[in-house]
Amino acid sequence: MLKTGLIQQSNTSNIEDNIQRLEKSIRELAGKGAQLIVLQELHNSLYFCQTEDTETFDLAETIPGPSTDRFGKLAAELGVVLVTSLFEKRAPGLYHNTAVVLESDGTVVGIYRKMHIPDDPAYYEKFYFTPGDLDFNPIDTSVGRLGVLVCWDQWFPEAARLMALRGADLLIYPTAIGWESTDSPEEKARQKDAWTISQRGHAVANGLPVISVNRVGFEADPSGMTKGIQFWGNSFVAGPQGEIVTEAPTDSERNLIIDIDLERSEKVRRIWPFFRDRRIDAYQGLTKRFLD
Template sequence: MKELKIGFLQQHNVADQQDNMVRLAEGIADLAQRGAQLIVLQELHNSLYFCQTEDVNVFDLAEPIPGPSTQFFGELAKTYHVVIVTSLFERRAPGLYHNTAVVIEADGSIAGKYRKMHIPDDPAYYEKFYFTPGDLGFHPIDTSVGRLGVLVCWDQWYPEAARLMALQGAEMLIYPTAIGYALSDSKEEQERQREAWTTVQRGHAVANGLPVISVNRVGFEPDPSGQTEGIQFWGSSFVAGPQGELHYRAGNDEEESIIVNIDLDHSEQVRRWWPFLRDRRIDKYDSILKRYDD
């Protein structure tokens, strides 16, 4: 059995970026001391979720890769000998920015990065204002703990992204996330959305025979513009196995620091039982490249 101890931090962020990073460092140290080999952080974990408004001054938060944050998390990874999946606001050039996941190897080096491909643009999620769509493609990142299929948040709704990672040998799918309730929605609608979010990702696990790790932020963050009532991030971070089984799902209103053990070899057995990759009709999928087949 190839067992991997996966740790994650479901954190509530505040306006003080230094406070967020100190708490992340403390959480990483604690998870490592408890035996975590891979630690996954939530989307844009250094700051508040700034995409609730469109403000050019926010670009000051962006940084190059490599840069201060990769050095910060690299030192933690090296100190505690853990692989860390981070999520950063990348400054690639003046006027060119990305929402970028960076995987830090256990020796502190950068194992690879992924630039978020699907960029939403909805009330309180004005990401197209800040982020250029990724141009690195869907390629897993090789690390000492396995080949990681790292995607980011809105990517998690797209089966194509998960499939392309699986077809290149990803051993697991990982989604740093920032998603929550619109407070104007009814409690029933809020719950439908949270369950849909969980269900679609469990579907990616089943369809590809791979574990899924999805780590979301938690807690309320106000809208600085006052145009909306802010976002109540719903937490519910989870680890699912290759048949969609939930190994653990966090609560929807509290911070959590969790370690989950998964058996990576089990994916091989599941794929023998359910050989979806064998039975794909790759000769009949041309229409998937169209926006809409009318």
């Protein structure tokens, strides 16, 4: 069993306070025996992509840098593996949305740069982030091979499949997603259900556990062009048959801890042998943008 912690947090403009609360939650989960702890997308700050502002690039940092040093020291002190999510400054004018995995000795054991970058009202990520160039490669750690992806990646079955084909033990999605206040209750329900269903589908199709950690709470749009985002929380873990094994509320902060049975994937793949029956001779069209 892999004892795993999830931190669903509501952030403010006070970055130091956000980080201190994360540290407190990490200590709490480690004290309960967590070996792996997953944080939400861009967890240090507000979700700044609601507007396009060149001054916001000042939030970015190098990897290694201040956050990897700070969280790395905490990981080493507590003996836990941390999945963090940072605004990376790779070079002048070159920035990424980057997940960083810190080993239990505090070292950076691997990074993943978000591959799929959205550009929608209130989610203007293409302004800030260059698409990743590290492919879909699991990160080897002392607790297993982590198939780390980020938010918008969770809608693409190809990303999950490639992580699984490369031997990931589980799929992990740090996330920042929520509702625009003018959407109807029915539309809000459809959106959240689709988000959950798509990731549970990745679990089923690949016979792997899925961890999804979303932020929660309201964040205003600084430009006033929209009515801001109500992040819907609902962080969860699904088992390799898509079953929900733990789930956070939609309207409040929550630290979850759960035992994930990594050995169950082998048992599930034996009864549902999707990898055996894949028609790898017939999928060439998947590399095309569209088939006429």
